[in-house]
Amino acid sequence: MSFNIAIDGPAGAGKSTVAKMAAEKLGFVYVDTGAMYRTIALYMLDSHIDVDDGKALVDALGKIEIGIRYEDGVQRMLLNGADVSGRIRTKEVSAQASVTAVKPQVRAKLLDLQRNLAKKEDVIMDGRDIGTRILPDAGLKIFLTASSAERARRRFDELREKGEKCDYEEIRKEIEERDYRDMHREEAPLKQADDAVFLDTSDISAEEAADRIVSLAKERMER
Ligand code: CDP
Secondary structure, X not given: OOOEEEEEOOOOXXXXXXXXXXXXXXXXXXXXXXXXXXXXXXXXXXXXXXXXXXXXXXXXXXXXOEEEEEEOOEEEEEEOOEEXXXXXXXXXXXXXXXXXXXXXXXXXXXXXXXXXXXXXXXXXXXXXXXXXXXXXXXXXXXXXXXXXXXXXXXXXXXXXXXXXXXXXXXXHHHHHHHHHHHHHOOOOOOOOOOOOEEEEOOOOOHHHHHHHHHHHHHHHHHO
């Protein structure tokens, strides 16, 4: 049986950086579920679908085939065969992803895909509802967070490095809006699982957070 690690937490807590590092140290596969929601959101934006129109949403979901490929351990996202890994990282897609992710039909489409990946291999999967819903029996659950000021600062640095024009206060506001939507939606809201380990990364580096996860995972696997 595979050993799975679930990492949940708000936008910009460093989940993907930390999860990638820990996956490498443990030899696990890193699964970024946010990228899947982003891929669906990109399709909705490209096709001008109003996701509040139930019929249009279901029709669109029927036309989407999501593929995942690993290149040197890096997850690539395919939308109907085309690699969209770069295109899903814009601000517009971030906002649309959290709007699209409230829809139960969208979450249902991704549930099996995510569970099947975890069944086959040892994975570190990050998202919002991994410990609470997708992998309730994960061997280790982490709730990774940081203050919204720190998370906005990280996102600001990341965008600046990519050469995107951005404003710190605007990013902070967007992050807080997204947190609110993610935590208050009816369907699989973001919340810490009862048996998750709480890890605040405001004052520790990604490397330190990854090491903590690795040592917790090793302890659990030995049990
Ligand atoms: O990287 P960042 O934390 O900004 O976001 P992400 O993990 O790529 O996820 C983008 C959006 O998808 C989130 O704001 C959530 O609304 C949604 N999402 C979700 O609902 N459930 C997941 N398991 C992963 C993401």
